[in-house]
Amino acid sequence: xxxxxxxxxxxxxxxxxxxxxxxxxxxxxxxxxxxxxxxxxxxxxxxxxxxxxxxxxxxxxxxxxxxxxxxxxxxxxxxxxxxxxxxxxxxxxxxxxxxxxxxxxxxxxxxxxxxxxxxxxxxxxxxxxxxxxxxxxxxxxxxxxxxxxxxxxxxxxxxxxxxxxxxxxxxxxxxxxxxxxxxxxxxxxxxxxxxxxxxxxxxxxxxxxxxxxxxxxxxxxxxxxxxxxxxxxxxxxxxxxxxxxxxxxxxxxxxxxxxxxxxxxxxxxxxxxxxxxxxxxxxxxxxxxxxxxxxxxxxxxxxxxxxxxxxxxxxxxxxxxxxxxxxxxxxxxxxxxxxxxxxxxxxxxxxxxxxxxxxxxxxxxxxxxxxxxxxxxxxxxxxxxxxxxxxxxxxxxxxx
Numbered sequence: 142x143x144x145x146x147x148x149x150x151x152x153x154x155x156x157x158x159x160x161x162x163x164x165x166x167x168x169x170x171x172x173x174x175x176x177x178x179x180x181x182x183x184x185x186x187x188x189x190x191x192x193x194x195x196x197x198x199x200x201x202x203x204x205x206x207x208x209x210x211x212x213x214x215x216x217x218x219x220x221x222x223x224x225x226x227x228x229x230x231x232x233x234x235x236x237x238x239x240x241x242x243x244x245x246x247x248x249x250x251x252x253x254x255x256x257x258x259x260x261x262x263x264x265x266x267x268x269x270x271x272x273x274x275x276x277x278x279x280x281x282x283x284x285x286x287x288x289x290x291x292x293x294x295x296x297x298x299x300x301x302x303x304x305x306x307x308x309x310x311x312x313x314x315x316x317x318x319x320x321x322x323x324x325x326x327x328x329x330x331x332x333x334x335x336x337x338x339x340x341x342x343x344x345x346x347x348x349x350x351x352x353x354x355x356x357x358x359x360x361x362x363x364x365x366x367x368x369x370x371x372x373x374x375x376x377x378x379x380x381x382x383x384x385x386x387x388x389x390x391x392x393x394x395x396x397x398x399x400x401x402x403x404x405x406x407x408x409x410x411x412x413x414x415x416x417x418x419x420x421x422x423x424x425x426x427x428x429x430x431x432x433x434x435x436x437x438x439x440x441x442x443x444x445x446x447x448x449x450x451x452x453x454x455x456x457x458x459x460x461x462x463x464x465x466x467x468x469x470x471x472x473x474x475x476x477x478x479x480x481x482x483x484x485x486x487x488x489x490x491x492x493x494x495x496x497x498x499x500x501x502x503x504x505x506x507x508x509x510x511x512x513x514x515x516x517x518x519x520x521x522x523x524x525x526x527x528x529x530x531x532x533x534x535x536x537x538x539x540x541x
Contacts, residue, residue, distance in 0.1 A: 142284050147235075147248070148237070149234055149236075150234055151232065152201065153175060153199060153201060153233055154199040160194055160195050167183065167197065173199050173203045174199060175198040175201075175233075178241050179465055180239060182199075185198050195376075202363070237288075238380055246459055249281060260427055261344065263334075263336055265293060265295060266297060267297070269297070269299070270298070270299050274308050284314070287515040288404075293317065295317040296315050297313065298313050314465070319456060323335075328346075329378070330374045330375045330403055331401060331402050332369055332399050334369050335391065336347070337433055338392075339390040339391050341369065352479060352526070353375045356445065357381075358381065362442045362444065362447065363448075364383060364449070366454060367392070367411075370385060373396065374400065377400070377403075377405045380381050382409075384409075384443070386413070386414060396411050403479070416448075417460040423443065442473055446476050446479070448480040450484065451482050458478075461536060466540065470536070476530070477531075479528050481488070481527075482497075483523065484522035490512045494512065497510075505530055
């Protein structure tokens with residue numbers, strides 16, 4: 142990457158204006174003043190600088206004189222009060238450090254290859270999803286992003302699709318350090334993670350905040366697919382007791398790390414097991430080996446359950462069928478479930494609710510399901526959150 146090749150000398154028209162009228166002059170010449178990253182259109186007049194005047198720089202090619210084919214600001218001249226010797230020529234040096242990443246890449250990449258429009262930031266890591274035509278230039282793109290974003294130390298590109306049960310994708314480090322353990326902060330909670338070993342999506346921050354905002358101190362949360370704790374940790378910080386599980390042992394490792402990092406003590410109990418087995422364990426008291434950990438042998442009566450695995454969480458709803466003890470739940474409402482899933486363009490919300498009822502093995506109570514649209518994840522694909530109370534007919538099915 143030849144950074145010196147980006148050096149450019151701009152020959153500009155400078156107007157000497159009263160220092161107290163800079164704002165008025167900038168407004169009057171709006172659309173004609175210098176507009177480049179890290180360059181100001183108002184600069185000092187002379188060296189040492191004069192106290193009573195400033196220089197207003199016009200954009201390259203703009204003049205007060207009407208010339209064929211060139212932009213002109215001459216229409217503004219009659220409305221302004223000019224100082225003696227008000228117009229002069231100045232040279233301004235435009236360097237690589239002054240250009241945005243997008244401006245640099247537009248000059249470097251061949252026609253037909255666009256610069257990446259956005260990327261996800263996870264601590265010091267930038268996560269790209271480069272298109273096929275961008276891949277030959279991936280190292281060049283990474284270098285420019287590192288230059289223009291000093292807080293970034295590592296650039297990775299997603300390789301292939303997510304096909305493993307832990308929802309972790311293959312990635313290639315295309316620039317910077319080979320360091321994939323990082324730390325992020327969301328609304329006062331700290332999370333340590335290895336981006337190559339666990340699932341993390343920074344774009345879900347507002348959804349984490351929304352759902353935790355519905356929870357109340359003193360409640361019990363069962364987080365069936367907890368990952369590294371984006372729901373579990375802030376819920377415990379809010380004063381809930383949390384039972385958090387994930388199948389990926391690396392996720393539960395970092396979940397336990399984050400519990401300690403945020404000084405939550407025993408506010409979060411961490412489990413590493415299959416989601417169905419975990420769901421049945423807590424309300425049904427079916428695993429004697431866990432009795433001491435689960436409230437000293439008492440039955441856990443959760444207020445809500447989160448199922449944050451949109452690719453397949455809806456399929457786990459079959460584990461609710463007959464999983465609740467009617468005696469233990471006789472005098473308390475069944476938990477509210479927040480189940481994340483995807484909806485294709487050819488599906489309706491009613492289709493998704495019907496699919497959930499199919500896995501539950503029975504209908505939800507009338508009007509009991511709230512469907513919240515979380516975000517667009519791809520063209521013609523939405524992420525949804527289904528929120529509903531476990532139907533009694535499903536919860537106590539085949540139980541006396």
